[in-house]
Amino acid sequence: MRLVFPHPWNVSPEEAAAIQQELAQQVVRQNAVAIEAVRYVAGVDVGFVGDMARAAVVVCEFPSLRPAAQSLAQVPVSFPYIPGLLAFREGPAVLAALEKLDLWPDVFIFDAQGIAHPRRLGLASHMGVVLDWPSIGCAKSRLVGQFTAPPAERGAWTPLTDGQECIGAVVRTRAGAEPLFVSIGHRVNLETAVELVLRCTRQYRLPETSRLAHMLASRGTLPSDALQERLF
DNA sequence: GCGACAG
């Protein structure tokens, strides 16, 4: 794993925001992901155990969505939770988990925002830029932006805007359930991001990749029945 | 000053 844009993580909130402003200029919103060519998609999530941040990555084959690899890493928490600065709290753990990953995916889906962020550099975009790898932001709630609720049917979506700029999509991944906030992470355009998130989602609100990564991050292990689909 | 605020 090579960091294209390495930078210090042990910084003050002010320095963190300054770093985001610089890295935000490196985000590529143009698409570099042909869905037909995607073979592996990875879900990334972070959980907390006492004062340790535990990052989990689960790579699934696409479009079957069968788990193909996983990795876990635990690092001491060294930054508080501050809206807009999540990457400085979870980023180090994520990078540690990616360091151990032995099956690199074509694209990462994060449980966080991409460019739908005050400085257009949410955790998904931040990781995408430092790794210079395709990434998508897929959060369960809004950080910034305005929107009108999308129709109740699965697949429906409305734009998430900030002033005149479209910063993401509010996507209904499951009929009747609360929508997800999808945004460009890095090297994936919004249309492709929305399509990929929908194609990674089955009967639940969250993409299978995110669900598995969440289970792994919070419980430390994947339920055997989740892996039953003959995988690792 | 007041309210909002990914995980």
Next chain:
DNA sequence: ATCTTGTCGC
């Protein structure tokens, strides 16, 4: 994020 089972509602 985390503390936590059953329960109210569509």
